[in-house]
Amino acid sequence: MRRREGFSLTEMLAVIAVLTVVLSVTGRFFADGWKGMRRVLVRAENNQRLPFVMRSWQDSVSVSSPESWEASADRFRAGAMTARQTGPHLVISNGDSKRAVLLPRGSHCAFTIEREPGRAPCAVMTVTWDSRYSNRREANTVRLVACGRGQ
Amino acid sequence: MSGGYRNRAGHTILELIAAAGILAVVMSCFSVALRGVYEMEQRCVAENRGIVVLNNVVVRLAAEPEWDRGTAEGLLADEFARSDLAGGTRYHPSCAWDGSTLRLAVVRRDGGSLADVEVGR
Secondary structure, three states: OOOOOOOOHHHHHHHHHHHHHHHHHHHHHHHHHHHHHHHHHHHHHHHHHHHHHHHHHHHHHHOOOHHHEEEEOOEEEEOOEEEEEEOOEEEEEEOOEEEEEEOOOOOEEEEEEEOOOOOOOEEEEEEEEEEEEOOEEEEEEEEEEEOOOOO | OEOOEOOOOOOOHHHHHHHHHHHHHHHHHHHHHHHHHHHHHHHHHHHHHHHHHHHHHHHHHHHOOOOOHHHHHHHHHHHHHOOOOOOOOOEEEEEEEOOOEEEEEEEEOOOOEEEEEEEEO
């Protein structure tokens, strides 16, 4: 009886084919998992930053009068208070005091004033940023509304 | 063969197929776990957006000298329409009035609440 050791050529080819498939799928899963974890961390960080931005924005505007509001694309002014984006921060200055709050990563702020008939005027800070899902990009837009006093 | 022991080297195709099957099961479990993380992340982001929408409505209501259920419904619909949650059928705004308390909510398609707040007059 002929003694047989190891694989035949056919078995070897089958093993290589199976291994290639298994390794490529495993590698893909690992890469997806890694990217997913990073994405979740960035999203969690952004979601943690938003409430602080919202609170700072609303607190600063709430003590101002709507008559004093002025908004341009990158700056909001209410009397002595000024809010603007400086790099990754929302900087709110009021006289000598200055406060910088971290914005979501890669975000852009725009300021507008909405004066609709029959409704109280409100100052709106719109924060926009992009996030990635695998190979597609998703736009995030958050409206943060603040109203003044004496309305 | 010697002394009842079969001298055997390497694996048979059957063993390889069994090993590949086990690997496939493990990988499908991993895939399900990844999918779960993705859905949880989506839900967490949606909840955050829902809270921002309701916060905007409450701030705008507080600035109104007089408001009623109609005002609250109008503001909620307006803020929801301008948020990332609009433009699909997954979420919708809801406003319920029990006589003294107004309950504003962003509701999921299955009826569950994504975010809600109660406002008293």
